[in-house]
Amino acid sequence: MLKAVLSVLGEDRPGIVASVSALLAELECNIEDISQTILQGEFAAIFLFSLKAEHNFDKVAEIISATLKEQGLTIKLKQKAKQTFTPYVSTQPFILTAIGKDKPGQIAKLTQIIAEFGCNIANLRATYQSELYPDKVLMFYELDIPEDIDLMNFKEKIMNAAKDMGMEVTLQHKNIFENIHRI
Amino acid sequence: MFSEKEILATFEMIKNEHLDVRTITLGISIFDCASTHLEEFKQKLEQKIIGYADKLVSICDEVGDKYGIEVVNKRIAISPIGVVAASYSRNQMVEIAKTLDDIAERVGIDFIGGFSALIEKGMTKGDRALIEAIPEALSSTSRVCASVNAASSKAGININGVYKLAKIIKQAAALSAAEDGIACAKMCVFANIPQDVPFMAGAYLGVGEPEAVINVGVSGPGVVKRAIERALVTKPDADLGFMAEVIKRTAFKVTRVGELIGREVAERLGVKFGIVDLSLAPTPNVGDSVGEIFQALGLESIGVPGSTALLAMLNDAVKKGGSFASSYVGGLSGAFIPVSEDLNINQAVTSRCLSLAKLEAMTSVCSVGLDMVAIPGDTSEETLAAIIADELAIGVINNKTTATRIIPVPGKKSGEKAFFGGLLGEATIIEVPQGSSKDFITKGGLIPAPIHSLKN
Numbered sequence: 001m002l003k004a005v006l007s008v009l010g011e012d013r014p015g016i017v018a019s020v021s022a023l024l025a026e027l028e029c030n031i032e033d034i035s036q037t038i039l040q041g042e043f044a045a046i047f048l049f050s051l052k053a054e055h056n057f058d059k060v061a062e063i064i065s066a067t068l069k070e071q072g073l074t075i076k077l078k079q080k081a082k083q084t085f086t087p088y089v090s091t092q093p094f095i096l097t098a099i100g101k102d103k104p105g106q107i108a109k110l111t112q113i114i115a116e117f118g119c120n121i122a123n124l125r126a127t128y129q130s131e132l133y134p135d136k137v138l139m140f141y142e143l144d145i146p147e148d149i150d151l152m153n154f155k156e157k158i159m160n161a162a163k164d165m166g167m168e169v170t171l172q173h174k175n176i177f178e179n180i181h182r183i
Numbered sequence: 184m185f186s187e188k189e190i191l192a193t194f195e196m197i198k199n200e201h202l203d204v205r206t207i208t209l210g211i212s213i214f215d216c217a218s219t220h221l222e223e224f225k226q227k228l229e230q231k232i233i234g235y236a237d238k239l240v241s242i243c244d245e246v247g248d249k250y251g252i253e254v255v256n257k258r259i260a261i262s263p264i265g266v267v268a269a270s271y272s273r274n275q276m277v278e279i280a281k282t283l284d285d286i287a288e289r290v291g292i293d294f295i296g297g298f299s300a301l302i303e304k305g306m307t308k309g310d311r312a313l314i315e316a317i318p319e320a321l322s323s324t325s326r327v328c329a330s331v332n333a334a335s336s337k338a339g340i341n342i343n344g345v346y347k348l349a350k351i352i353k354q355a356a357a358l359s360a361a362e363d364g365i366a367c368a369k370m371c372v373f374a375n376i377p378q379d380v381p382f383m384a385g386a387y388l389g390v391g392e393p394e395a396v397i398n399v400g401v402s403g404p405g406v407v408k409r410a411i412e413r414a415l416v417t418k419p420d421a422d423l424g425f426m427a428e429v430i431k432r433t434a435f436k437v438t439r440v441g442e443l444i445g446r447e448v449a450e451r452l453g454v455k456f457g458i459v460d461l462s463l464a465p466t467p468n469v470g471d472s473v474g475e476i477f478q479a480l481g482l483e484s485i486g487v488p489g490s491t492a493l494l495a496m497l498n499d500a501v502k503k504g505g506s507f508a509s510s511y512v513g514g515l516s517g518a519f520i521p522v523s524e525d526l527n528i529n530q531a532v533t534s535r536c537l538s539l540a541k542l543e544a545m546t547s548v549c550s551v552g553l554d555m556v557a558i559p560g561d562t563s564e565e566t567l568a569a570i571i572a573d574e575l576a577i578g579v580i581n582n583k584t585t586a587t588r589i590i591p592v593p594g595k596k597s598g599e600k601a602f603f604g605g606l607l608g609e610a611t612i613i614e615v616p617q618g619s620s621k622d623f624i625t626k627g628g629l630i631p632a633p634i635h636s637l638k639n
Contacts, residue, residue: 095185097194125187132191140190152248170194172251179439181189 002051003032003080006064010073012043020047023067027060028052040129048080091120091144093174096158100167102128102137109161110139117154120144142174197251201405201471202437204444205464206256207243208296208381210388210396210457211235213262219270225282232259232286232295235395235454240291242451246444254444255402256606258294259287260386265300269309276316277323284324294369296386298329301376303338304629306347317351321366322358328384334374334575336582340630342572348372349568349624353591356560360593363601367590368523368555372571374578374585379458380514385586396457398514399445403437404463405471407501411479426480427500434461434504442509460514461505462550463497465525467608473518474527485520485528486537494518495548515584517550523603523610524555533611539570540616547577552585557601557610560593567591569620572630580633 008020017036024031029049036045051060061077068075098110107126114121123142130138145151155171162169196202216227236259243254261267261283268279280298287295298320300310317329331348334340356364371385378389381398388396410433414421421429441459449456465473477485480493498517506512520542522528531537539556546552552574558567571587578585590610592601597614 095190097190099194127187130187130191138187138191140185140187155248168198170197170251172193173249175443176250176252176440177185177189177193179443180193180436181185 001053002055002057004029004049004051004057004061005078005080006047006049007076008043008045008047008068008073009075010043010071012038012041016043016073017045019071020045020068023064024049027063028055029060090147092147093122094143094145094171095174095177096139096141096143096169096171098139098141098162098167098169099133099136100162100165101135103165106137106165106167107139109165110141110158113154113157113161114141114143117149117157118146119149119154195409196406196436199470200409201402201466201468202440203253203255203402204247204399204441205402206258206381206383206400207239207254207445207448208258208260208386208398208400209236209239209452209454210260210379210392210398211262212388212392212394213267213297217267221271221275221278224268225279228279228282229286232261233290235452236290236292238452242448246447246451249447250440250444252440252444254448256294257292258296258381258383258386259290259292260381260388260398261295261297262388262390263299263301264297265307265310265313266390268313269307271309271312273312273315276312277319280316280320280324280327284326287326292326294326294328294383294386296328296330296383297388298327299331299387301332302344303332303335303341305341306344314347314351317370318354318358318366321355321369327369328386329370330373330376330385330387330586331371332373332376333571334579335632336375336579336635337632338629339632340374340572340575340579342568342624342630343627345372345571345575346564346568346624346627349564349571352567352589353564356591356593363557363592363595363603364560364590365603365607368588368603368607371586371588372575374575375583376586377514377584379460381460382462382464382515382519384588385515392457393455395452395454397445397449397452397454398457398460399441400460400462400464400514401437401441401505402464402466402471403433404465404473404476406437407433407463407497408470408472408476408479411476415479423496427496430497430500431504434501435508438505438508438512442511456511458511458513459505459509461501461512461516462514463501463518465519465521465528466606467524467526467529469526472525472527473520474525474531478527484531484534484536486531486541490541491544491548494520494545498549515550519551519554520545520549521551521554521588522556522613523601523608524606526608529608529610532613539613542613543573543577546574546585547581550584552578553587553589555588555590555607555610557590557592557595557612558615559596559612560591561596562591562615563619563621565619565621565624566615568624570615572624576630579630
């Protein structure tokens with residue numbers, strides 16, 4: 001089955017998801033996954049949908065592009081690629097929390113170490129104006145850490161890098177959050 | 184995905200509120216080591232304990248690292264030596280203590296508990312040898328902890344035993360006089376001793392326990408205090424019912440952490456998981472104090488009127504939250520009020536807000552008892568025995584555990600300070616009420632077991 005990925009960016013307002021999904025419905029496309037977020041008033045969403053076998057991707061893409069651009073949205077549309085990256089057979093879910101004064105390059109440095117160790121970021125959030133720490137940057141990385149890496153070494157590298165950038169970090173297995181906050 | 188609030192709450196608990204696992208205690212049965220040949224017994228002890236505990240410290244550290252939560256103390260509790268080694272003399276008991284001290288050092292732990300006897304109804308030959316060995320054993324070793332159960336709700340109070348123990352405590356203090364009687368800080372006298380306490384100095388492995396078992400002691404006074412303070416910021420008019428709910432929820436979280444880590448350590452060690460002990464255990468650090476919880480809830484200091492009511496509420500809320508979090512709760516499970524180990528409680532003694540009488544009253548609604556209380560060195564054996572008997576009576580009548588860990592500090596008077604160092608902290612010596620208890624204590628005998636109906 002032919003699948004496509006559509007990303008939509010624009011100034012946030014009520015009705016963006018409604019108009020995008022109405023358009024996809026009209027084109028007989030079936031939405032399988034959506035992820036949507038708002039960062040400081042900017043709307044961003046990714047739609048993963050499937051097309052009917054008899055549909056022509058280029059034709060559908062043309063209609064989607066034209067319609068959404070008219071609504072002032074920036075879009076990117078592509079066919080879903082065949083998966084070439086095979087996830088590690090066994091990984092453990094960890095959460096990396098980093099808090100500190102905001103400086104350029106912090107995310108670059110941390111993610112570089114994360115990548116060096118072959119850890120995959122499953123989810124990432126960084127915010128600059130949280131309620132608890134209005135003057136600091138907060139980052140939460142959900143990481144899939146391969147079981148065969150040297151966890152202590154990884155932790156040490158992350159800790160040292162964070163310290164150099166004036167950040168406090170913790171790296172914890174996800175189960176601790178499950179246990180503390182969920183019944 | 185977890186919410187920002189959930190992740191930050193966890194981050195705060197660890198970074199700023201002293202959330203940790205206070206102790207993971209590996210219980211090891213040593214009944215199969217019993218032998219009438221001392222050398223053989225010592226050898227078997229070594230093989231068995233090191234066999235189980237060799238990786239205890241490294242595994243606790245690994246698991247602690249995985250979850251980002253420190254396991255502060257790793258300890259071992261063994262079957263009561265007074266029973267296992269009943270055939271040995273006093274001097275041989277001292278030798279056994281030294282062997283245990285060596286073993287503890289080799290596996291890298293700070294305390295090993297189980298230099299213990301159960302004498303609530305009377306003493307066997309082995310119990311007597313062990314008790315008489317306590318002063319030398321505890322002052323010539325640094326890692327061995329002793330406990331003696333001298334009373335129970337089913338048997339009553341062994342006053343002969345209590346009097347003997349008071350003499351032993353005085354001797355132990357004298358032998359460690361240079362360190363303000365520190366040997367006494369490693370010895371507890373109990374009523375209704377639990378078989379699965381992970382906390383020292385009372386930890387031992389009871390006779391009904393498995394071959395090897397992991398019991399966990401959680402911490403969390405700092406976390407509870409901050410939760411109360413935060414609740415009061417968001418809801419300044421909150422009443423005590425609301426505060427009890429806040430404590431309960433916090434205890435739930437703290438307990439879940441303990442159980443998660445304890446179970447993983449047990450699994451990696453290949454032994455059973457036993458219980459979580461819900462006790463709020465303070466350390467001599469600011470922000471990690473049970474006394475500070477009293478202040479957060481509005482009392483000027485622990486020890487002022489209202490303290491018993493507050494402690495009753497705190498203790499009950501901790502138990503409610505903890506028992507929802509874990510189905511296997513045991514040990515002492517309550518709030519600890521160890522004077523020298525809690526900076527804030529010791530300050531309350533210094534400022535005379537907290538007296539021995541109030542401390543004793545408070546122990547009727549919380550766990551442990553007169554814990555790490557320094558008293559004047561010239562307190563008589565009979566008065567010391569009477570203080571212990573009073574404390575044990577509270578446990579016996581109320582079907583709960585109580586204990587004493589009292590240090591008669593040689594050469595020092597009330598108001599002076601005793602220094603024990605490390606987690607044991609320092610204590611202002613508390614005033615002991617005047618008046619003789621001698622003619623009561625020297626009568627000896629057993630105070631009969633109490634009636635278990637007509638509960639008023």
